[in-house]
Amino acid sequence: VREEPINLEQAQEHHRYKYFPETGEERYESFLGVPIIHHKKVLGVIVVQQASNSRRFDEGEEAFLVTVSAQLAGIIAHSEATSAFIGPSLIATKEQDLVFKGVAGSPGVAIGQSIVMFPPADFDSVPERSSSDIDADLKLFDGAIDSVRVDIRRVGERLSSQLRPEEQALFDVYIGMLDDKALAGEVQDKIRAGSCAQTALKHVIKDYASHFEMMSDSYLRERAVDIKDLGRRILSYLQEREVVDQSYPDKTVLVSDELTPTMLGEVPRENLVGLVSIKGSGSSHVAILARAMGIPTVMGLVDVPLTKLDQREMVVDGYNGDILISPSDELKDHYSAVLNEDRELDEDLKSIIDLPCETLDGHRVHAWVNTGLMADVVRSLDHGAEGVGLYRTEVPFMINERFPSEYEQMLYYR
Structure with missing residues (x-):
């Protein structure tokens, strides 16, 4: 019950020892058992035994087993999450009411159909290639920068009616990164040194992102997401990717591995009801915008198979940081009632928003x-x-x- 390793020199003397000969189990003297724990839930136990030469397993052996169990925990949890979509598992007996725990990014509840948005380009697929025409690569890179700058301004303008200038300034941050002589200049220097535009961009973006990811402050670490998003958008133009128009359901829950502000702006606001980001935290730019726009958001969903989340009915619980896949009628009724209560509460609060905070007996409270x-x-x-x-x-x-x-x-x- 204490969920901790058990290391016994004489296992047979332990009060919980029990020998089951019908299972084919061999008798043993030394015993070491280490729990496999994921999100405070015991998924199983790793056990090693020694039949003779009674001894206590040493610290190195115990530490090794603890390390192995920690690695297995993530693998088992991911396998369980994946198998939950295709058949019975420890998580659910059927593909309904599958619950995955994340971090609350923006409060509220949403019920809709999930649409998974993948990055526009992938740096891992970019080969190490030299430039055959340096001037042409420089021109291609400058054109890609201009195109991404136009895209971001377009997204910012689309959201301008829903955001205050202070919140819309996040898009100015993106524009500022594109105008940053350091980032663009380093890519141009690598092109002049002989790399093709895609290869040069890959190295510079990965260097910048790694610097941010190593920072101790969580807010600054999140900026690595912005750098990688910009890099992928530039790369998509360098690769001359054909833009495909995506249609969105009336109640869209936008899902991505790492949601970014520009992704948020690509969905018509009247269609967008919820956001789910596999990575990220409440200090990300997306979480800030989501709270400003009143969109329920869940982030930090580890071990969830992204490819299994597309085109599914989903509940986003931004209060508790949960998502529910293929909710039953009972769960949908429950969350629909929560949605209605939220709307009624918002309407009630609007009528008293300008009144002072004062109790019925006249005690003044400051909000x-x-x-x-x-x-x-x-x-x-x-x-x-x-x-x-x-x-x-x-x-x-x-x-x-x-x-x-x-x-x-x-x-x-x-």
């Missing part, structure tokens, strides 16, 4: 917001917040290329 971004402040003001209760002072340092001056920090606080 303050915890924040680190101007976008959070603006949204909170719209929902009746009266001030800032906790301000994350590190944010102005994280989002600038230099330390803000004392005067700049004073303006932030004011």
